[in-house]
Structure formats: structure tokens, C-alpha cells
Amino acid sequence: LDSRFTRRQVIGGSTRLGLALAAGLPLLQACGDDDSGPSSAAGGPDSRRDTTTIADGLSPEAGPLRIFDYDAYVAPDIVAAFEEKYGVKVEITIFTSDDEAISKLASGAVETDLHKSAGTSTLFKLIESGLIQPLNKTYLTNIGNVVASLRDPYYDKGGAYSVPYTVFGTGIGFRADKVDPASVSWETLWNTEYKGAASILDDVREGLSMAMMRKGLTDVNTGDPAVIKQAGEDLSELTNLMNIKVEIEGYHTIPEGVTTVAHTWSGDMLGALQYLPEGTSSDVLGYWLPDPALVNNDVMCVMTKAKNPVLAHLFIDFLIDKTNAVTNFQFVGYQPAIDGVDGQSLIDQGLVPENLRSCVLSSDQIGKGYRSLQLTPDVEALWNEAWSKFTAGG
């Protein structure tokens, strides 16, 4: 339980930091143009991207394979199986946020072979600063297992530099014994019946996007000052109306009964099962995911200065093996971005209860989900200021 607690906390923090930090890259487009991903903006005047892959057919190095990762974000059984298969040691160095990871990798404070869990918005920095190398897919024999919608993702054209690791959406986790599941929507967070027992994610992009989606807006990367300001004011309304909490603790406060409705990530509600008091049925948990939802994923990438680039490729390939992905899911709780590992298959295997089916995204949901794109510095400043005003409680 402790390891899961730590991992969920850092995922929350990393998403918050990653989305905010990556926002503002000068080469990027804002305003919801889904075709204007980072890769399409490559080759700007400041770009230092690496374009050389390793050669085909190389033998694995002697190791040890060095991995940079969140704490407890890969199953120990999977690591042990990889060590046994290739006869090498795996050394994992921990970071606690995307910000910290970028800072340590850029400064050279950490030298690693595989950055296993970069945020999609952080990825652009890693590519353009030349910190990661393009992948040689001849080593990725399981690449066909990745969900179709993320094989050519918006954040990395053709998946040239990255392979998706986990995927999650944003919705509302709730106590099904206190809230009618059929009535749940974003409006539930403004329902005074749950005053003092509601929370929203401590995340600039997630929080303001939720306020925009509540009003029926779909451009969650808008640069319109009026829209951003209104979203901030709508959130400020929650301060006194709902005595809202701004946190990422829904995965344990909901099962503990402290929170009744919480703006949460889908993976957190699957993790909530671990925090149910003894004797409490999992039926008390519920999750509502809008359609389309805001969707995010973490990615794996190989460092340009990797001493064991072949092993790093092979470890990625090992994780996207279907059987290994399901084994890994049982430990980390977040859904792998693997084709066929959907709600029904996980329910059939007894890994996800029927009432939390909506926590597992289908390939279609992943494909059509809204994405938080990187913003220009000026637009990011507007988002930060709206959020800052809300959290300052003015």
C-alpha cells in the first residue's frame, strides 16, 4: 500500500508540474489545433534534437541497465523477469516530478539509459534539447501491441522518440452509496448537497479545463483571455459554495469516506480499491468519465547518452508485451496503452470490478479524447494567473 501511495502522489505532482512546465515552448501552437503537435514544429532555431538511431542487430550490452522512473511505477516481478531473461542487473533511480527529472537530466546530475515515465508535454523538451534519441523499432518487436490511436501520437509524430506506457482519463470519482451514479456530471462538483466533501485536482490544466468542459467548451488549450478568466472565476465560486479542496488524494479519501465526489484520474479510482476499509464492498465506489474525456499518458524514451541503448530498447519492448503489461498493471494500477487490454478483458480476468468499468479507457476513447497541448508562454501565463487567483482564495 505504501508504494502505491507514493506512486500516486508523484503521478499527481508530475502531471501538474509537467503540463505546466512544458506549456510555453516558443515553437508550439496553442488554441486546440490538434495537428500542431510538437514534432510538427521541429527544427526551430533553438532545436538541438538528435536524429541518429542505433544500428540494427546489435547485441544487448552487459549492463547494468539504468532506469530513471517514479517510485514503484514498475512491478518488481517484471524487473526480475527482465534481469533473468537477459542476464543483466537493472538499477532504478527515482524522481518525484517531471520538473525534477528534466532538471537532473539536463544538468547531467543523473545519467541514465531509459527515461521510463516522461509526460507527453515534457517530451517535447527532451526531444528538442537533444536529451533523447530516436528509437530503432527493429528492437521493438511488440510495438504492434500499442493501441492504434497512440502509434502516431500528436506529441511525437510516428512515435519516433517514445512508446506509450500508461494512459488515463479525467472524470469524477464518487461514493456510489451516497450519490446516484446516473446523476453524476461536472455539475455535481457545484452541488451543495456535497459541500465540504468535494475536491478538484491540484492541476492548472486539469482544473481549468474541467470548468471549461462544464460549460460545454471543447477547446481545452484556448488562448482566449475571457474564457480562461471565466473558468478561473467559476472555480473560485467553489471556494465558498462547496468549501472545495484542491488536492490529488481522492484515491484514498473516497474509499475512506472523507470525500464524496472528487475530480480524479481514472487510474486513481482503480487504486482506490486498495484503500477500502476492511469489510467494505467495492460497490461503494463509482467513476464517471465524460465522453470525450481529457486523456493523458506517460511515455518511455531512450537517452542520447545511454551506455546501454540496446537494453533500454529491449526493456521497453518487454513492458509492451501483452502478458507483461497485464502483470505490470496489477502492481501499478494504471492502464497500459496496449491494444486489447480494455475494460471487458480486465473485468473478465477479475482485475477490475464491473462498477469501475469506466476507469478503463477504450481505444476509441483514447483516440478521440481531448489533449492538453503545450501553450505559448503568454497563454500559459494567463492559465497560471487564473489558477493562482482561484487557489489564493481572493
Add this chain to the structure above:
Amino acid sequence: VANAAGAAPGGHRNGFWGFLSAPGVAWLIALFVVPFYAVAAVAFGRVDPILRTADPVWSPLEWNFSAMSHVLDRVFDPDDLGAAFIRTFAYVGGALALCCLVGYPVAYYVARYASRWRGVLLAALVLPFWISYLMRMLAWVNLLQVDGYINRVLGWLHLGGSRQWLNGSWPAVVIGLAYGYIPFFILPLYAALERLDKRLIEAGRDLGGSPARVFRRVTLPLSVPGLIAASVITVLPMFGDYYTNGFLTSGSPRTEMIGNQIEFYLRGTSQPQTGASLVLILSAMLLVLMTYYLVVTVRAQRSVAT
């Protein structure tokens, strides 16, 4: 000849003591002056075009003040960052008052009446430092829960035992701050009270003053410099605190302090200039308190000298 003979050793001694102070000066320069200048270089600097991390500008001639100017506008807006500043000052003021109420009698007792138990009591005062701040705050979370001991005691006393202390409640933050920092208050105050000239108190008694009157007219005025020193040492870290309210109110906007906003901008955004500007503004405000402390201290020293 006598003067000349005496001057040489004196000058030698000054050089010796000056040499001994060198490590302290180097420490101050390395860990205060340089970092403080670095904060200014970030506040008035640039960001890396790709990594969006701080790119400090070291030459004041190239500093850009636009971020600071915008932050100042927001700080003086009570519907914006001004709210967090006002709340921070109110919470720190409340916590300091609580420290005075609880800490002064403790420090006074240990300094004046503890006699052979003094060592044990001083060790007990330092004891909280042996446990991490995180653990102590988590303990308060348990105490302040709806079904926690605080509410149970209040229930037994028929004072209402169902209070939601952790639900965005300011008393929880004030109590947490006072508890977390009170050792910083008691120890310097104890040192000051322990040095009080007891003959002055005895003189007050001899002149017919009641214990309460002697305390009010003699002891309390004499302990003002110690109180101010203890207050300054206590409130400085309180102003920068950003985790106590996070623990005790689950990130409620009702209890947001300025430290939370600094953390947000420095660690959660690609606007380090805004975070560094807030640090400088808060430092400027604290400088006023420090100046007041220095003025009072100098006046007290002069009054003793005369």
C-alpha cells in the same frame, strides 16, 4: 611607552578575532548573499527557450523588471495575491500570539523556578526536534479529525464535539504553525529571561510592589528585547511555510498562504520569475520586521549603557 606597549597586543587581538570571524563571514556570503542575489537574477532574468527553466541574468544592467511590476500589481489586489498575503500575515500573527501565551510562561518558569529540573525541561523543549515536522503534522491530522481526540475532549466538556477542523478551517492552521515553531520561540526567550538581573526584581519587591505589579512594571519590560528576538526567529520561517496548511486543510483555497503561491510558481510552472519576484517582495516585507528588531535591540543596549 605603556600606551605603545598596550596598543600592539590589542591590535594583534583584533586581527586574531577578525580572522576567527572569517568562516562566519564566508558562510554568510556563500549561503545568504549569493543565493539572495541568485533569486534576484532569476526574478529579473529569462527562461531557457527549450527547457523553460530559469536562466538567471547576473548583470543588473540587463535585468528585466516586467515580471516584478506585474506581480506587485497582483500583490496589492485583495482579490488576487493580496488575499494570500493578508491571510499569511493574519495566520502568522495569530500563531505568534499563541506562542506568546503558551511559550512565555514556560520560558519564565524554566528560567526562574526550574532549578535542578532545568536541564531536563530544556531537553524536553528540544525533544520535538527529534521527530520530523511531517510526522508531527500528521499527528495533528489524527488529533483534529472529526472523530479525533480534540473533538472527543470538546464533546466531554459539552463544547461541541463535531467540529470540522480539517475542512478549510483557519484555527487548524494557526494551531499547526504555533505547535510547529514554538520551540524556536521558547529557547531564545528562555535565554533572555535567564539573564535578567534578579536584583532589579528584588528591588521592586523591596519597594512594596506586589508580584503581579513587579512582573508588569519590571520583569515584562526587561523581557521585551528577548520577546522581540524570539518573535523574529519564530515568524521568519512561518512566513515562508507552505506545507502546514497543506497538511491540515487539504489544500483549501480558504487557507492558502503566500508560501503556497511561491511554490506553485517556482515548482509548478515555467514562470520562475514570478515565483522569485514573490520571494523578493516577501523578503522586503520581512526586512521591515528585521529593521524594527535591530532598532529595538540597539535602543535596549544604549539604555543599559547609560
